Each structure stands twice: as C-alpha cells, then as structure tokens.
Amino acid sequence: MPTTAREFHLVARPQGEPVETDFALVERTLPDPGPGEVLIRNLVLSVDPYMRGKMAGVRTYTDPYELNAPMEGGAVGVVEASGDPDLPVGTTVLHSAGWRSHALLPAARTRPVDTSGPLGPSVYLGALGMPGLTAYVGLLHKAGLREGDTVFVSGAAGAVGGMVGQLARLYGAGRVVGSAGSPEKVAYLVDELGFDAAFDYRSGPVRRQLAEAAPDGIDVYFDNVGGEHLEAAIWCANDFARFALCGSISGYNATSAPPAPRNLFQIVTKRLTLRGFIVSDDPHLARDFHRDVAPAVADGRIKVRETVVDGLENTPEAFISMLRGGNTGKMVVRVSD
Amino acid sequence: MPTTAREFHLVARPQGEPVETDFALVERTLPDPGPGEVLIRNLVLSVDPYMRGKMAGVRTYTDPYELNAPMEGGAVGVVEASGDPDLPVGTTVLHSAGWRSHALLPAARTRPVDTSGPLGPSVYLGALGMPGLTAYVGLLHKAGLREGDTVFVSGAAGAVGGMVGQLARLYGAGRVVGSAGSPEKVAYLVDELGFDAAFDYRSGPVRRQLAEAAPDGIDVYFDNVGGEHLEAAIWCANDFARFALCGSISGYNATSAPPAPRNLFQIVTKRLTLRGFIVSDDPHLARDFHRDVAPAVADGRIKVRETVVDGLENTPEAFISMLRGGNTGKMVVRVSD
Known part of the structure; x- marks a missing residue:
C-alpha cells in the first residue's frame, strides 16, 4: 500500500541566518518496498551544525545539499514494511534520511539499534551517535x-x-x-x-x-x-x-x-x-566508542540532556534555533511516537 | 695576558624595526681563562630572525635579552688561550656567545667543529647548524x-x-x-x-x-x-x-x-x-641530522649560499638587513680570519 511521506526540501540557499522559506515541506508517495528495501516511519530527527555547511552549495569534505531535493540527516525510525527478512516490521533503525516523515531505503543503508534500555531512540542521534x-x-x-x-x-x-x-x-x-x-x-x-x-x-x-x-x-x-x-x-x-x-x-x-x-x-x-x-574519517573508531561509552551512558556516569521540538513541520525552526544556541544538549525533532 | 673584547649590548628594546642605536659596542677586558675555561676569538657570527623576539623583553619559550648586557647568538671561533686540556689553543669551536669579538667561556659550553672540509666555519651557523x-x-x-x-x-x-x-x-x-x-x-x-x-x-x-x-x-x-x-x-x-x-x-x-x-x-x-x-625541543635529532645531511652538504647535493657582512661593528646592520630580506642564504658576519 503506497505511503504518503512529507519531506523537507531545501529550496533556497540561506544568505546569513537561514529562514523558514529556505525550506519547503513537500508530499511524496512512496511505493511499497521492493526486495532488499525497507519503508521506515521516522520517530526522531537530528538537526546539527554541520548541516549549515551543506546548505551553502559549496563542496567541502562532503557534497552540498541539492536544491529541490529531500534533505538528509540522522534519524531513527521504525520499519513499517520490509522487503528484507533481516529487518522485520517493527525493527528500530538508525539511518541518514532525515527531515521527513517516512523514508524508503535499501536495508544496507540502515542500522538496527537497541531501544530496550531506559533512553529513547534519540540517544543514537546524540550521546551514542x-x-x-x-x-x-x-x-x-x-x-x-x-x-x-x-x-x-x-x-x-x-x-x-x-x-x-x-x-x-x-x-x-x-x-x-x-x-x-x-x-x-x-x-x-x-x-x-x-x-x-x-x-x-x-x-x-x-x-x-x-x-x-x-x-x-x-x-x-x-x-x-x-x-x-x-x-x-x-x-x-x-x-x-x-x-x-x-x-x-x-x-x-x-x-x-x-x-x-x-x-x-x-x-x-x-x-x-x-x-x-x-x-x-575514522569509522573504525565507532566500535571502540560504543564499547567504551555506551556503558557509561547506560549507568548514568554520562548524563544525557536533549532539547526536543515536536512535529516534523517544526524541523526548520529547530535547526535555526539550534544555530542560535536555543538548545541545551542535543536538539532533536520528534516526528511520531 | 688580559684581552680587550668588543661586544654588542642591547641598550634599547626596538619599537618596530630595530635601529642601530638600539645596540652599543662596548669594550670589556677579559682575564686569562681559569681552569676549565677557554678564551675564544670569534671568526664568524650568526644573525637570525629569532633574535628579534628575544629583543622584545617578553618571556616566550626563551628568556629575553637583558638590557645593557652582551647579546647572545651562534658563533664559531678559535681557542686562543685554554684552561682545558681537551680544547687546546687553535681548536675551532661552535658556541652561543656571539655579537662580540672574543668570549671567555666554560669549555663545556663550546663544541669543537671540523673545519678541514671545503666549507668555511660558517657552515655550522647555517646548513649544518x-x-x-x-x-x-x-x-x-x-x-x-x-x-x-x-x-x-x-x-x-x-x-x-x-x-x-x-x-x-x-x-x-x-x-x-x-x-x-x-x-x-x-x-x-x-x-x-x-x-x-x-x-x-x-x-x-x-x-x-x-x-x-x-x-x-x-x-x-x-x-x-x-x-x-x-x-x-x-x-x-x-x-x-x-x-x-x-x-x-x-x-x-x-x-x-x-x-x-x-x-x-x-x-x-x-x-x-x-x-x-x-x-x-628536539636536541636528540641533531645526531640523525648530522649523519643524514652532512654528507649531502659535503658532496654538493645540498648547496650552501651565504650573505657575508664584514666586520663586527656591522653586526646590527646585518641583523636589520636580514629582517628586511637583504640576505640570500644564511646571513653571517665575518669578525676575523
């Protein structure tokens, strides 16, 4: 059954501080996942300072965001339909197709995360992300x-x-x-x-x-x-x-x-x-990081604070606020429960 | 027999570009060397950019030059009178009591250098210094x-x-x-x-x-x-x-x-x-340096160029000129033959 996704596109390159009209919320119909694909309903999205650099339209260490195309960014969501037996419906995954309500992705571009602990899925966008x-x-x-x-x-x-x-x-x-x-x-x-x-x-x-x-x-x-x-x-x-x-x-x-x-x-x-x-540049350090730091987050030696903005439609506002210092701890956007 | 030495003192801290009146040539009588001391007649003196920093009167990684005291700096000279049997008269030594005609130093603050090769003693102030x-x-x-x-x-x-x-x-x-x-x-x-x-x-x-x-x-x-x-x-x-x-x-x-x-x-x-x-900070690398580089200097793979100013009295002028880029290769002052 096709899904209607809402996603933010960058429609203008910000001059100075970004404004909400630099972004547009667009509807798109996503087909059912094919073999090896998963349809994800996003729970929580990340807004990060590095995104400002990608809006400028200049290649640095990473490609800039394209205009009139969906934004990218860290996100955690739940598999709602699956074409991959290793990622059954209900699996929680981390991926980089943020700034949208739903995403259709190759399973290989997602990573299952454990949300059985006391911390919500957003910890994978912040302290453990x-x-x-x-x-x-x-x-x-x-x-x-x-x-x-x-x-x-x-x-x-x-x-x-x-x-x-x-x-x-x-x-x-x-x-x-x-x-x-x-x-x-x-x-x-x-x-x-x-x-x-x-x-x-x-x-x-x-x-x-x-x-x-x-x-x-x-x-x-x-x-x-x-x-x-x-x-x-x-x-x-x-x-x-x-x-x-x-x-x-x-x-x-x-x-x-x-x-x-x-x-x-x-x-x-x-x-x-x-x-x-x-x-x-150092993906090989991610394993050491999780081994060393996840226990300290789990037992509270490392404290986790978040500033949560509710609603996909408020993602640009959250991003702009974060650049102004409106957050304490990680700024995230809660998209669905 | 006491020796009359001429030596430059810093008498004013330069404001902007140094001027000759920041320096004064002073006569001093040096006694005969005591046990463990040597009297050195300088052949050639070094003027280096780092000296400008030491004139400013501010402690950085090294102490500043004191006012109304002899300047320091790299120099190569010949032992003219010796209180140390290991450094007989005629030995050529590298030391740091520059900006003067003669120096009386503890033997331990000098290092004998080999001047038998085709390059003059000043190579120890530049390419091999x-x-x-x-x-x-x-x-x-x-x-x-x-x-x-x-x-x-x-x-x-x-x-x-x-x-x-x-x-x-x-x-x-x-x-x-x-x-x-x-x-x-x-x-x-x-x-x-x-x-x-x-x-x-x-x-x-x-x-x-x-x-x-x-x-x-x-x-x-x-x-x-x-x-x-x-x-x-x-x-x-x-x-x-x-x-x-x-x-x-x-x-x-x-x-x-x-x-x-x-x-x-x-x-x-x-x-x-x-x-x-x-x-x-890395004195232990001096041995590697001499082992690796001295042969290349000796056989001409590394070329040595100097800009030579004659006469101790012209040392400030040589220094000021060096800061302006008046040298090609190492700037040195020839004090005696």
Whole structure:
C-alpha cells in the first residue's frame, strides 16, 4: 500500500541566518518496498551544525545539499514494511534520511539499534551517535587527552560539547572548563555535568573569563566555535597544548569572513598542535566508542540532556534555533511516537 | 695576558624595526681563562630572525635579552688561550656567545667543529647548524614529509627555507615550491637550488601565485612568514595537509597585531594539522641530522649560499638587513680570519 511521506526540501540557499522559506515541506508517495528495501516511519530527527555547511552549495569534505531535493540527516525510525527478512516490521533503525516523515531505503543503508534500555531512540542521534563519537574521536584521538590535563571546550552545552566535558572527566582530565551562551547553560555545565568551571561567553571577553576559569592554563582545547574563542584558547594555552578543531559555529551564518585570531605566532612559541578533523574519517573508531561509552551512558556516569521540538513541520525552526544556541544538549525533532 | 673584547649590548628594546642605536659596542677586558675555561676569538657570527623576539623583553619559550648586557647568538671561533686540556689553543669551536669579538667561556659550553672540509666555519651557523636542523626537524618530524608530497616553503631563499626545499628534494618530495622577496631570489631558488617553481610574493597576491605554482594543491607547508602566506597555504592545502609552523617573520617588526588568516575553518574541512615547533625541543635529532645531511652538504647535493657582512661593528646592520630580506642564504658576519 503506497505511503504518503512529507519531506523537507531545501529550496533556497540561506544568505546569513537561514529562514523558514529556505525550506519547503513537500508530499511524496512512496511505493511499497521492493526486495532488499525497507519503508521506515521516522520517530526522531537530528538537526546539527554541520548541516549549515551543506546548505551553502559549496563542496567541502562532503557534497552540498541539492536544491529541490529531500534533505538528509540522522534519524531513527521504525520499519513499517520490509522487503528484507533481516529487518522485520517493527525493527528500530538508525539511518541518514532525515527531515521527513517516512523514508524508503535499501536495508544496507540502515542500522538496527537497541531501544530496550531506559533512553529513547534519540540517544543514537546524540550521546551514542555522531555527536558523541565526534567528542570521543576529537578528545582522545586528535587532541590526545592525558591524565591531569586541563581541558577547555567551547559550545559546551551543545550535543558535542557536553560529551567532550563528560568524557574528559571520565578519562582523567585534571580540570574541565566550558563556555556556553547563557547563565542557565553555565549552571547546567557545573551543576549537572560536573564541569569544574564554566562561563557565559556573552557576558565578557572570552580571554579574560577563560584565564580566570583556567588559571594554570589549558592543555587541550576542543573547538566548536572558532573566532574569539580560538584566539582566547591560544592566549591561555600551555606549552605543547593540543587543539582539536571540530567546528566554527560562530561563523556559520556569517556573510563576511569572521574575525580571525591575531595571535597565531603563539602556535610557534608555545609549540601548539592544531588538528582539524571530521568524524566520518575514522569509522573504525565507532566500535571502540560504543564499547567504551555506551556503558557509561547506560549507568548514568554520562548524563544525557536533549532539547526536543515536536512535529516534523517544526524541523526548520529547530535547526535555526539550534544555530542560535536555543538548545541545551542535543536538539532533536520528534516526528511520531 | 688580559684581552680587550668588543661586544654588542642591547641598550634599547626596538619599537618596530630595530635601529642601530638600539645596540652599543662596548669594550670589556677579559682575564686569562681559569681552569676549565677557554678564551675564544670569534671568526664568524650568526644573525637570525629569532633574535628579534628575544629583543622584545617578553618571556616566550626563551628568556629575553637583558638590557645593557652582551647579546647572545651562534658563533664559531678559535681557542686562543685554554684552561682545558681537551680544547687546546687553535681548536675551532661552535658556541652561543656571539655579537662580540672574543668570549671567555666554560669549555663545556663550546663544541669543537671540523673545519678541514671545503666549507668555511660558517657552515655550522647555517646548513649544518641551527637553521639546517630546524629545516630537518620541521620538514621530516613535524610535517612528516612523505614521498611524492608537494611541499611549499615561504622565506625560501633564507637560511632555513633554502634547506627545507633542498631536503624536500633529497627526501623524495614530488614538487617543491618556494616564495621569496625578489626576482633574483626566485631565480636562485629555481636555477641553483632546484625548486620546481618559485614566486616573488611582492609581485602579486600570494594566494593566486601559489595556486599557479602548485596547481594540484600542497601537502606540506613549512611556514617561516605567517600572515598572508599562511592564509594562502590554507587556501591551497589538500585534504590532510600538514603544516610545520616555524616562524612568522612578516610580523616580527610589527607594532600592531598583524593581519590574520580569515579561513581557519578550512583547518576543519580539510582536516589540516598545524604544528608549531622550536628546534631546541628536539636536541636528540641533531645526531640523525648530522649523519643524514652532512654528507649531502659535503658532496654538493645540498648547496650552501651565504650573505657575508664584514666586520663586527656591522653586526646590527646585518641583523636589520636580514629582517628586511637583504640576505640570500644564511646571513653571517665575518669578525676575523
């Protein structure tokens, strides 16, 4: 029986901050799955900062979104009709055909996930998904966290940042410092996630606040923000500090080149290492990640917070809000129950 | 018999470009060497970009020069009187008490060098000295040169840069590209040192010229310059390119913060690694360096060019000229024969 799917298309490339009219909700009739295919009803969708880059229409490490075609993105859904005996109806799967109510996919492009635990399916979009893996790869494999390190992470109340801070704790950091964009988020970092110190970057110069929060300097910086944060981290870096550069959300909506750190010569004098990375380059680390981190999420040593927006039709709003910092923890969209 | 030494003191911290009145030539009477000491008559002195940093009065990776005290710097001299039986009169030694005619030093702070070959003692200040070791450590150990890499080096006609290009050639780079500050230097790089391509950064935008010289992008960048060069190298970098950041001479005389690269987000999207380094952190590599590089210098596979200024009294002028790019190859000051 054919299914009517609703899906968001990108219909205009955003100039500056995206607006809702850059997206259009389109209906499409999906046929029954053929052999080896599954029809999925989505439960929950991911909106992530990297999507802003794919809207710009420029090839970087990944192809841009096409105009007038369905958006892609992480999603978890339930198999409603199956042409693959290994994925029976009712199986919960993770896949990348997000921003839509239903998806018809080759079974090979989905991965079954276990939703028997206390955490909902959205955990596979956050703490145990791409953001969690990003934190793990960047902190442990790119920045090379060592016991006793002082770790600074920007965007610390976001999906990646919150995991960076908690993993740093779990793996023996000496001091964990985060920045976020409101007093409520700062309290969340310290009171709920166990950061040693945190500050609101909107309330004063990052450099001064970081120097106060990390008076002995920082050994590791996990950068989600770029710009002033990166400059401040260089100022406060100890000799031989290692920076994992993950993102630069401060510039994603910028229409002109963002301000750049003026102190790059300190990379030489302090012998810093800055490594840019993309999580999809290291798929072999996903197994280690799940082995090491899933138990800590399950037993509560790692806390999971989400900001949930209800309704597929609100996906663009959720995305735009996330870029403004409207989320604490992972921002997800609940599509169906 | 006491010796009258002439030595340069730093008497004012330079503001912007150093001027000759920042330095004063002072006479001092040196006593005969005591036990374990040697009196050295200097033959040749080094002037190096790093010295500008030490004049600024700010502690970085090394202490600043003190005011009204003798300058330090690489030098090669001959033992004229000895209190150490292992260093008889006539021994040629490398040491760090430069900017002066004579030095009285503990023998342990000197290192005998072999001057029986065709190259003069100054080779230990350049190709086989700190600049050569800097090139070797940065290119092979920090940037991790691989066979077939396209290598870009800025300040390529300088003491370090010329070695970087030649070592890249020797170690199997696929293409070697350099920038320098005059048409004559560009010709020297291509015609004498065997660079595949070179350009005059004063004759047009670095980014455009680099893109033309390295049409398939660069895999390694050895940065001596910073600023516009670093930005251009990021623009032209291939995915997973490695940058060894050695210096930033474009900013050393700057009185305000220099322009900074506006494209640092490409460090993420291209997964670049930027490593700042200081050659003195890796003294254990000096043995490998001499074993690997000295034969290539001796048999002419690595060419040695120097710009020689005569007379101790002209040391400040040589230093100021070097910062302006007045040298091709290593800038040295000949003090005595």
